[in-house]
Amino acid sequence: MFFLILAAVLLPSGFSASLTTCDGLTQQVQIQGRDQFLGVWTYAAESTNMPGSKLLTKMFVENVWGKIYPANESDSFFVFQVQKMLGRCFTVTSKLTLVNNALHMDHPIHATEVLVATSCSDCLVLLSNFTLGESTYKGLQLLSKTKNSLLQGKRPKLTQAEMEEFKRQAACLDLPPPTILNSGKDFCPDESSPKDSETTDLTSVLSQADPEYMKLLDKMLSSRAGLKTLVDIIARNHTLN
Structure with a gap:
């Protein structure tokens, strides 16, 4: 979940x-x-199907939102993504380009994304193929549009029927049962709002990450011992901060 950037469609x-x-x-x-x-x-x-992703998301990620705004090129746009993890806010900005009915991203990771059907009128479902280290994974994500600022109000919770539909979509694609993100907790503020919590921008860190580090991260996520080590590192850093 940490590296997937989403887009929206009607x-x-x-x-x-x-x-x-x-x-x-x-x-x-x-x-x-x-x-x-x-x-x-x-x-x-x-x-x-990225190993360890579900566990890490459930343990550390509270909620995620994104703001999509146009780039100079007519076929491109930027995604400013904000994740709340362990009470802190982390941001990543990525650029996506539309080519042959698919969205392509090179940084912070290489990914190709297509949009699939949904009966929710103000939602989207995005199917992604992305590379981490030397492995390629598949992901399915559900987004919901907000009509107001996140600081003023949140979209009503998705209906049970909408969530069940998304679960069936994941099953049809041979993906694990979805992780549901908590929309009831306060979201991180946007960049134009007063900062009442520490915010860390990870854009440059991810874009300049050593390929060998990404390979190591992939190996850690793929083994039980490596995943435990990663969980311990995150928990320890949070305690120290």
């Missing part, structure tokens, strides 16, 4: 595939243009 008005079968639930959605991505989005749930 279903075309002509979309008519059934969302009761795996073919319908995993059908790719045609992207209509950059403007449909712009705005503020909260991350509702995700599923990924």
Whole structure:
């Protein structure tokens, strides 16, 4: 979860595939243009086959939101992502480019993302293929659009039917049961708001990370002993801070 950057889309008005079968639930959605991505989005749930991701997310991540705004190029935009972890705020800014109905990202990781069907009118489901170290993983994420500032109000919780649909989508893609993010806790403030909590920008750190470090991280996530070591490091650093 820590490296996936999300984007948003509205279903075309002509979309008519059934969302009761795996073919319908995993059908790719045609992207209509950059403007449909712009705005503020909260991350509702995700599923990924990256080892250790579910455990780390449940243990340390409280909530995530993102603001998408245009880049100079007409086919590109920036994603400013804010994660609340262990009571602290961490940000990452990434650039995505639309090519052949898919979103491509080179930094902080290499990823290709497509949008698939959802019956939620102000949500999106994003299917990603991303590389960490020498491994390629798959992820599915659910985003919900917010109509107001996160500091003024949050989107109502997704309905049970909407969450069940997302769980079926993950199952159709042979992904683990999704991790549900907590939207009831306070979100980190945006960059224009007074800072009432410490915020750390990880953009340059991730973009300049040594490839050997990313390989080591991948190996740690893939083994029980390595994952335990990683959990201990995060917990220890949090205690020291």
